Amino acid sequence: MAPTTSTMPATGIRWADHSLALAQRATPAERRAGTAAPAFGTALTEHMISARWSPEHGWHATEIVPYRPLRLDPATVALHYGQSVFEGLKAFRRPDGVPVLFRAADHGRRFQRSAARLAMPALAVDDFVAALSALVRTDEAWVPYEEARSLYLRPLMFAADASLALRPAATYRFLVVAFVTESFFGSTAGPVSVWAGRDYIRAAPGGTGDIKYGGNYAPTYLAQQQAAEHDCQQVVWLDATERRWVEEMGGMNIFFVRREGGRDVLTTPPLTGTLLPGVTRESILTLSAGLGLPCAERPVSLSQWRDEVASGVITEAFACGTAAVLTPIGRVVTEDGGFDAGAGEPGKVCGRLRDALVAVQRGVVPDPYGWRTAVR
Incomplete structure (x- = not known):
């Protein structure tokens, strides 16, 4: 099966989905069982967004891939000097069943401010929102219908150079993962x-x-x-x-x-x-x-x-x-x-x-x- 793509507005970044021909990580029944009472950050979905940035190519190598471990050089800058920023936002189900992102553009603008403070490249807000939409669209089956739950999205950007020089990196990695969650303190937590x-x-x-x-x-x-x-x-x-x-x-x-x-x-x-x-x-x-x-x-x-x-x-x-x-x-x-x-x-x-x-x-x-x- 040929990969499908979804085009992001503004800069024309394309997210290529290379996972549609692969076996799914969990059946619908297994998904329901695994998210019955999810601890925060544990019920992760099957796919993730991945992109890279370099001075020569800007944002490139953009794709939707199966959720999997990363291969990092031990000298990766983010591991040593903490040049890394992230966001956290949610997707919900409307009463008609359509998934919606909440204030995605505002999170995208804050993501830009965080990146600028750490001398990292900007990701266009439209591209940020489209990346989130692409992941939710791919893993829509994971977006809960229950009012007490939602799909939490975690965008991340980190310095990817394999160098221990104390300076901003020249290359960066952008990822988005998602997981099913209740409230941080649980669905029945009191004061x-x-x-x-x-x-x-x-x-x-x-x-x-x-x-x-x-x-x-x-x-x-x-x-x-x-x-x-x-x-x-x-x-x-x-x-x-x-x-x-x-x-x-x-x-x-x-x-x-x-x-x-x-x-x-x-x-x-x-x-x-x-x-x-x-x-x-x-x-x-x-x-x-x-x-x-x-x-x-x-x-x-x-x-x-x-x-x-x-x-x-x-x-x-x-x-x-x-x-x-x-x-x-x-x-x-x-x-x-x-x-x-x-x-x-x-x-x-x-x-x-x-x-x-x-x-x-x-x-x-x-x-x-x-x-x-x-x-x-």
Whole structure:
């Protein structure tokens, strides 16, 4: 059987599918069994996108191939110096069964910003979106119909030179893999407990905290171990300078619901260059306006959080991200003790916003923002 191709717009990159004549990795029954309760990042689909970049040829060797291990030289730059960026976004089923990507172009623009920060080549947003569409189209059988699940897409670009010279690489590899997932904390998870320690920081001014860079994540593992030692599921990150201001929760943006003048006001830390500009964060800020919920981007300190919970000003706190959607925070633990941050169950504002977000993602309501991309 001859390979089939799907043409990407804008630059005309073509993704050649060389796998259609090959045996499938799993039958439909095996796929259902293997994704019955998938741990995050384990139920990977059968194919992946692959492309290469060089100064002479630009993006080339673009194809859809069976999911398989990579062959890398031990001197590959990305392995030694961390020149690697990634994204994370989801595909959902509309009520009519058509798969849709959620805010793919926005993730493509952030992917470009991340690449630029690490002196890597840009991938056109249209090509980025078309690559995702090509993979979803090829592995459409893996896109769940259940509301509690989705198909998570992981685009990745890394330096591919086999050289230990301390400089930007000359060649790069682009990949996209996908896996079936529930919410990051599980489909029935309630409010999480969080550890607000001061030993470690996530990001500093002038660093890479505002991009999707692999090196932002491994340094958080020790803090996550501390959290587990204090019976917490996640870490609340404080600013690098004063260890005072709340910035993020794990790899997620954080929101507070405050009572001001007899009404709820949604508050989130401003983007100062150390926080990741989350696409889910931006979606919540947009959707909240349609729900008549005022928003404010302003700093919140850890002590303010504690005191305003005690006084009844802060009534809810939750984190948001592509993997976790919206996750309520139930308790904050610090070196000096801790405090309850909620009533032990998701708050009403968090619930309203989550319902509004999921409805747009799954095509249950109109999409006035142009966030959904149908894959046909």
